[in-house]
Amino acid sequence: MAISVPLHQLTYSFFSNPQWKWCAKPSYSFSNNSQNNIRAIKASVETPPFPLFQNPKLEETPADGLEPADPDFYKIGYVRSMRAYGVEFKEGPDGFGVFASKDIEPRRRARLVMQIPLELMLTIRQKLPWMFFPDIVPLGHPIFDIINSTDPETDWDLRLACLLLYAFDQDDNFWQLYGDFLPNADECTSLLLATEEDLMELQDPNLASTMREQQKRAREFWEKNWHSGVPLKIKRLAHDPERFIWAVSIAQSRCINMQVRIGALVQDANMLIPYADMLNHSFQPNCFFHWRFKDRMLEVMVNAGQHVRRGEEMTVNYMHGQMNDMLMQRYGFSSPVNPWNVIQFSGDARIHLDSFLSVFNISGLPEEYYHNSKISSDEESFIDGAVIAAARTLPTWSDGDVPLVPSIERKAVKELQEECRQMLAEFPTTSKQDQKMLDSMKEPRRTLEAAIKYRLHRKLFIDKVIKALDIYQDRILF
């Protein structure tokens, strides 16, 4: 599902980074079909052949660094009956992304955007007996014994990695072609490929130790199954542990776990799906996955009632309800606006939940808080996922109709802010220093960058909580 490369920074653009606001000008030759009758095939600007059909001025690389992806990327899928309707694949400095190439009206029915047939995927059932769709593992191949030796409960990523490596080796497999577009070991931000200093940079000992364990586990698996006595069939799949660990990181970060029905059997499957994993993550996603069992296609569909503008990014929610460290561990990215971030507060200070929610116009049940823009009339760019997370993690009290006592509330707010500041002080660096470090590093290692961003986001979140408490304090007595 996701990309191990944090293009997601662009995606949760609804609230956070103003620098990534979308401008509506069409700037690619591919998307200019409606305007002129001749399709400009090359991206570069050439003298127009005929004065009547004037191309509008084209830019080589648009402002946000997004170029259309290699045309072969879609072509290899198109030839194998994968389709993309109204979207195109673009590539930026942070990796691939899927963008709408035309406006989509809000409809009551979810609109199909991409369909990927089963033959292109790598699927394995989560439980015994392993079933592979498509069935590429031949009977008696030693890779099956390796897959068989994994623990059915926990080692799904190792199995998928073995399958991926085997698919790279199989001659007419689609993944031989598609693998060229996967992030390689340099570009992959998954922490499995991180070095010790990157893990140190995380400033989160739990996450660092978890990642070390995962690395060790992957490496031990490689050593156990790719020892020097193993046949060439296996050995050439992963000559060195780095390749295997890269495959595990790809499997972890791009796996989609779905319940699919194939034939009559409904099964939980771990699937590596070619084009659907180029979709980035967002906490307010555009799209979702749907399995069409009749012709065994995965459909990427736009949410019903979702108005999509041209050039908007298509996003999916990877994991619902998880903190940044889970996202980091599994996918290798983090987000400052994760609405499920959690801060452990100690102490007794509590604020009034209902008034906090009403100050920020957050409505909905605790599981699904959202910013109700209908109530709030003025432009609120402050409220984003971080504020929602604050509403969830701040210790609150709510007792029916009992009104709040402003002085107590203020005291509680001060205590909480004090605690937040203490937490910030415990970090070795401040968020400003982190930001400066990020800006100053040029061509950093991806994992290092991701690690620094992770801790930066953590601090930003705490900052935001402090600011939110400030605003709450101001508006208590409206």
Add this chain to the structure above:
Amino acid sequence: MATLSAAWMYQDRGLGPVDYSDDFITRKPNFNRFQTSFLGSFPTGILQTRFRLNNLLRRTSSVRRIKCEKNDELPEYVSVERPPYYSYFDSASGQLEPASGARASIPGEEYWPEGTASRVRAARAPEPTGESTGSPSYGKHPGSRRKKYKASVRARSSEVSVESSASLEPEVSEDATEDPKESSSEYVVYETESKAEGETEYELDKKLGRPHPFIDPKVRKPIEEPLSSEELWWNWRKSDKEQWSRWQRRRPDVETVFLKAMAETGQIKLYGEHPTLTETALYRARRHLFKEERLKAEQERLERIGPIAYYSEWVKAWKRDTSREAIQKHYEETGEDENTQLIEMFCHQTDREYRIMMGNDIRIKRDPLAMRLQEDQIKQIWGGDPVYPTVNYIQDPDEVIDYRGPDFHEPTPNMLDYLKEHGKVISREELEEILAKEKTEEVEMTDMDEAMAQAVDIGEKDEEGEDSDLDADADDEEEKITRNWSVLKSTPQLQKSKAKPKKDGPMSLEEAVDDSENLTDFLLDFDEED
């Protein structure tokens, strides 16, 4: 545009009544537009039709039109020409239709079978255009066609090569034999020796055109022995390659596979690779006989040494003496008879031993040959996993199953003796005996009646006896009639036949009881009760 055309019309037509021309112009704006708007880029065919229409316009404009009272719209222009052959206005829809070969309209999307819409949409999706600059690496270099990778590769190409060489070196030092083969591009490089420097004299001769033998004497191989008939290519022999279908292989049969396995383990000797029919039958019979012999021997042993000694084989914990004398002695001492001692012994048996003894547990293998059969041999006979079958349990649909037992070649038994022995057939004499017995029974029934009649006689005199006799008769008859009414009616001779047996000798008591329908048959004093 309109004014231009108006002027044009005026020029052509000459002078006419003004209102007429106004009508003409104002009500035919379409024609004017068609005529003047497309300048150079119109296909000539259409221009010609337009010109034709223009000519017609010019012609008819000179005719006076009749104006109606109602001043309604001008009717559709009717031309004196016939419409073109290939199209007409469809009477149903009013649209222009081809004259021949019109197809029924394709129903809209609402009527398509499900799935068609998505397939149509997939088929209609435009093909991607664009040429790619990179080329696929087929799994060797993942991420090689990403744009940023290319950019970074240019920047860091030196670093990458240094790293890769560094990583290769320790590997090379570990396994020197295998790694050079793999770490390179896995293509085998053939070394061809260059002929440039040395040319043999034969080749020189050949090049220069001098007389030379056909084959280079250095390269020439001596003539070998002629091939045997097996090796000759025009000899019919089985092709070495796989049969083109798995259905062509030998059909596995329990017997054959077992025999093959037995031959492999050396228990029997077969003539060839596969057992022939004779061998199969022979060994099957032999196995059957061995089994019978063994069973008999076991039974005999059981009888000989007694049950306790026999079953103590499966009770390891029973260490006592199990001979008959010992059992007898034990019985004398303690009064426990054989069965009790047997039960006592079985109390010492473990569960596993019990299961081995009974032979019901599938986890404990019983057939030593089946244990030694290889998996594919087992699969040939009994098939693979029944739920996820990986092997076809192949059966020949035309097979004639042989139900003949192992003693098939025994002499045919005398069926009659056999059936007689088993009581399925009796001889004719016996049959007649039995039938006669049945007949005599019937005969004796009449005695019974006479006895009944005589019994009644005792109480009364002749006429009552006759009456009761008649009554008994009549009652009997009536009863019989009521019972088998339809039968009696349809077979009149039955009544007479019933009269006959009554005249014979006396019956015994059992026969009378058997003969009577129920106790009412013995009620004789009817008159008294009335």
